[in-house]
Amino acid sequence: MKRITLFLCLLAAFLCIAQSANAQYATSLHREHGNLVDGRGLTLSDTEVLNLIGDEIYNETYVGAKKQCKAGRTLIWSGAAGMVAGAGMMLYGQYLFTDSPYMNGMGTETEGKIGYALCLGGLLLELTGSAALDAGIPLSIIGKKRLDWVADNYNGGVNLTYHVGATPNGFGLTLRF
Numbered sequence: 001m002k003r004i005t006l007f008l009c010l011l012a013a014f015l016c017i018a019q020s021a022n023a024q025y026a027t028s029l030h031r032e033h034g035n036l037v038d039g040r041g042l043t044l045s046d047t048e049v050l051n052l053i054g055d056e057i058y059n060e061t062y063v064g065a066k067k068q069c070k071a072g073r074t075l076i077w078s079g080a081a082g083m084v085a086g087a088g089m090m091l092y093g094q095y096l097f098t099d100s101p102y103m104n105g106m107g108t109e110t111e112g113k114i115g116y117a118l119c120l121g122g123l124l125l126e127l128t129g130s131a132a133l134d135a136g137i138p139l140s141i142i143g144k145k146r147l148d149w150v151a152d153n154y155n156g157g158v159n160l161t162y163h164v165g166a167t168p169n170g171f172g173l174t175l176r177f
Contacts, residue, residue, distance in 0.1 A: 029151040031144060034069035036062075036151060053154050065146035072140025075132045082129025086122040093118025 028039045029052070035043045050058045096115025164173050 029154045031147040031151055034066065034073070034140075034144060034147065036147060053150060057150060057153060061146055062150050065143045065150065068139050068143025069147065070143075072136045072138075072143055075136025076140060079129045079131070079133030079136055082125050082132060084129075086125030086127075086129055089118050089122030089125060091122075093120075093122055 029036050029044075031037070032043075036049055037043055044052070049062060053062065093115040096111045097119060098115075165171065167174055
C-alpha cells in the first residue's frame with residue numbers, strides 16, 4: 001500500500017512540475033529558413049525577438065546567427081551562379097579556340113586568342129564559385145544551428161515528455177528528455 005501511495009504522489013508531483021514548466025512559455029519558437037517563427041507560424045521581427053529572448057542572447061548569439069545565415073545563403077547562390085557562368089564561358093571559349101588557325105579551323109587568330117582567354121576566365125570563375133559554395137554551406141549550417149539554439153533556449157532547453165502506462169517491465173511512468 002505504501003508503494004502505491006508513494007508512486008501516486010510522485011506521479012502527481014511530476015505532472016504538476018511538467019504543467020508549470022509548460023505554462024511558463026506562452027509561445028514556442030522554432031526556426032524556418034533562417035528566421036525565428038512563433039507557434040502560430042508568424043515570422044518574428046527583430047524587435048519581437050529582442051523582447052522575447054532578452055538583450056544578452058540577442059546581442060551575443062541571435063544577431064551573429066542571422067548574419068551567418070544570410071552570408072551563407074548569399075555565398076551558396078553566388079557560388080552556384082559563378083560555376084554555371086564559368087562553365088558557359090569555358091564552353092564558348094573552347095568553341096572559339098577550336099575554330100582558330102591554331103587548331104586548323106576556319107576562325108581567325110583573334111577569335112582563337114579570345115577563346116583561350118574565355119577558357120582561362122571561365123576556369124577562374126569556376127574555381128571562385130566553387131570556393132564560395134564550399135564556404136557558404138558550412139556558414140549557413142552553423143548559423144541555422146545557432147538560431148535553433150536560441151529557439152531551444154527560449155523554449156526551455158530540454159523537451160521533457162512523460163507517459164503513464166504500460167512499460168516493457170510492467171506499469172509505470174516513463175520520461176523522455
